C-alpha cells in the first residue's frame with residue numbers, strides 16, 4: 633500500500649532524527665501502521681556547499697529550496713525543518729502546519745581546552761559559523777578569535793577533537809537529539825547568551841491547500857511553542873534580518889497564555905547591542921514580535937543596519 637504521508641527532510645543525522653520524531657508522532661496521533669509514513673531525504677544546495685560560509689553563498693533558503701520544490705510537486709506531503717533554519721518568508725503555496733513542543737532553547741559550549749567561555753585562554757580560537765554566537769562570545773570575551781566552522785554536528789565535534797579550535801558553540805537541543813549532549817562543557821544562560829529565533833523548535837510545513845495533511849498535523853501542534861515562534865518570526869521579518877546580521881531573541885508563553893519576548897540585534901564584534909522587549913496575550917504573538925522589531929529597528933544605528941542585506 634502506498635504510504636499515506638511522505639515526509640521530506642534533509643539527510644543530516646539531526647534532520648533525520650527530527651523527521652522520525654514527526655513520523656512517530658503522526659503514527660501515534662492517528663493509530664497508523666508503521667509503513668503509512670515514509671521519510672524521503674532530500675539533498676539541498678546548502679548541504680552541498682561545504683567550503684564557504686553560507687552567509688556568502690545565499691543563506692538560509694539554501695536548505696529549504698529543494699524540499700519546498702518536492703512539497704509543491706507532490707513528491708512529499710509535509711516537510712520537517714528546524715524552525716530556526718526556516719526563512720522568514722515561506723515559499724508561496726506552503727505554510728506552517730505544526731510546531732512541535734520546543735526543546736531546551738539554550739546554546740552549549742563544547743570546550744576542548746577549557747570547559748567554560750570565561751576559562752578559555754586569552755586569544756583562544758572558537759569555531760562557529762553563526763554570526764550571533766560569534767558576536768555573543770565576543771561581547772563576553774573580546775579577546776577570542778572567531779573562525780568559521782561548518783559541517784554537521786558530528787563533523788564539528790571531530791574538528792574540535794583534532795584541536796582545530798579551542799571550543800565551539802552548538803544548540804543544546806541538537807546535540808541532545810543526537811545523543812551527544814555529554815560533550816557540552818557549559819550550558820549558556822539564555823539571558824546572557826540569547827538563542828537564535830526559533831532555536832529548539834521543530835516546524836512542519838505542508839502545501840497551504842492540503843486540508844488532509846494540515847488536519848492530520850493539527851494534533852502535533854503545541855500552542856505555546858507555535859505562539860513563541862510566531863512572535864520570534866515576526867520580529868525577524870520586521871528586521872528583515874539577512875544572515876549577515878547577528879540577531880537573537882526568545883519568546884516564552886506561561887501557563888496563563890501570557891507571552892514575553894526579548895529580542896536584540898548585535899554588531900558583529902558584539903560591542904554594541906540594541907535590545908527590545910514586549911509582552912501580551914499569546915493570541916497576539918505576531919503583533920508583539922513585529923512591534924518589538926519596529927522599536928529595535930528604529931533605535932539601531934545606521935551602520936548596524938547597513939549590515940542588513
Ligand SMILES: NCc1[nH]cc(CCC(=O)O)c1CC(=O)O
Nearest residue numbers: 714717802803805806831832833
Ligand atoms: N543551523 C543548524 C541547526 N539547526 C538547528 C540546530 C539545532 C536544533 C535546534 O535549534 O532546534 C542546528 C545545529 C546548531 O545550531 O547547533
